[in-house]
Amino acid sequence: MIDKKDIRAISKIELRDFFVANGDKAFRGNQVYEWLWSKGAHSFEDMTNVSKETRAMLEANFVINHIKVDTMQRSADGTVKNAVRLHDGLVVESVLIPTKTRTTACVSSQVGCSLDCNFCATSRLKRMRNLEPGEIYDQVLAIDNESKLYHNRPLSNIVFMGMGEPLMNYNNVIKAIDRITSEEGLGMSPKRITVSTSGIPKMIKKMADDNVKFKLAVSLHSGIDNVRARIMPFSKNFPLADLRESLEYWYQIANSKITYEYVVWGGINDSKEAVDALVKFCKYVPCKVNLIEYNPIDDGEFQQASDEAINLYIHELTKNNIVAKVRRSRGKDIDAACGQLANKEA
Template sequence: MNTTKKDIRALSLHELEAYFSSIGEKAFRARQVYEWLWNKNAHSLADMTNLSKSLREKLDEHFIINPAEIHVMQRSIDGTIKNAVKLHDGNVVESVMIPTSTRTTACVSSQVGCSLDCTFCATARLSRMRNLTPAEIVDQVVLIDKQSREYHEKPLSNIVFMGMGEPMLNYPSVTEAIRKITDEKGLGMSPRRITVSTSGIPKMITKLADENLKVRLALSLHSAIESKRNQLMPFSIKFPLSDVMESLQYWYLKTKSRITFEYIVWKGINDTDEDIQALVRFCKKVPSKVNLIQYNSIEEGGYNQASNQITERYIQLLEKNGITAKIRKSRGEDIDAACGQLANKH
């Protein structure tokens, strides 16, 4: 890690142009560097071969590129890949490549550790060390795209911010990373194939709606009964479901994009008809669909997956009320890569 030079990827295009102007270079040089950084994903200033050697040496006096690198890669029997991604300061985050016959999805992290305290999630047991930079988020996407091409002979198609951390609590980096990923001068991916998953911070949901990024939104709900949700996700005491719903309604008003509710059904916790009816009422307040997620056990978790009959009961009553619902089977459980299992065991 270099502590004296600044990572050049921290500079915006405007800041790059200002720098080149200050050293007597034309503005188009900044655009060349920007393309190397965000479209060609150069990890060394020496790679920028359309710059003169003297100019590259001048850049090297002041700047560095600190790429994230795969520290450990694990492959699941179902084709899922989990990466322990090492950052320039020695911290590690985890990201996951989830392949199917029609697509490849990258599940990326936004924080080292997590700021929240969800009782069913292994990541929540890690202290939040720091937020990731936009470049560190983009690096995860680029690394998984390379893996998808290598192991499945197709490019990355979808991105979900469902890895380590709460994306809304690293809002500036997450939104800037999305812009880099979707920019034609960057990775050029469709924003409609990006989903930001949040545990529910109303003012940030409203702020994201105003960004007009055209991404999808998912909310980790797990109970539409306030007292139960507060037990499962203690931080949510600060964010009542009424406030969350108001922000979701604003989201739909601004974006016309329906919300996905992520919902785990546990035995003895939220497996009654009262729980299902509460979810039905909640869903009817805003255009939405429900993903019923398989629970993935964690050490000393104390939770158990509800029976298949209960899950089917959820599906039955939701669909009876006109609400789209499906069971989302987890991938990569054998390598602790499934939802809620990311815990930096390496």
């Protein structure tokens, strides 16, 4: 029995070469490539302008490891959460977040997560595997279709803030973004894509060296090393001095402002000392700060800070000419808000 390869794992050139090697014309590869990416074909039978004989040949040699939206939940605020079943039965989640002016896809990059952030439901799942480029692309395509269906407009933005650490699946994330931004794919501008990382200095520098065009967000949560390590234990291996150096390197090459994602928790990072440390860290590289409403995943140590603490952050950041906004969570009633993705449907 032939071990069939996922056809979306090969390039257009390789696809053209396959057809030539099998006695067909190279342009047939272009046709099939368009079906796979621009039209999002789920099966070879969908390829209606390709002959039955050619479809049979493709079926004999390849598979399309397409995702399936197992369940879709709609929040009272219009947020949509998809439980996405992969070809091997594993499940990830992705979210459509609508506002008056935009619709944003929040997509996953790993099944589970490589890291151990204590406040995040996903981190309680072991990392089972990285997602393939096609599986990442499919999440975006599904949400684009839902955006058109429910909001009468195509998807406008993408954030890699779902399950997993994108920079621990770097090659596949980059390949997926290349497809998403290609005119042969979804044709989205890379400026409308944000990759959020928990802060891996070596990979941030690699992104700069690779001349990526998307935006960078960093899940920061504290400008004090020992506090950050309490929140995100893995960060002991990546001290703030190293993170700072990598971000300065990023800005020097990419000339792109950084977004810091920052949750304020009562009794953890809600002191004046914590505020001052963030202000200091923000002065190293041009940036803006999103103060994110926390969504408790249990009754443990991580609980939403008081309004007074949030207001202190806003006041001090603004006083120091640092753009800061409070981001209210969407989709809390369906566990689709920040930190809540945990594939409960699996």
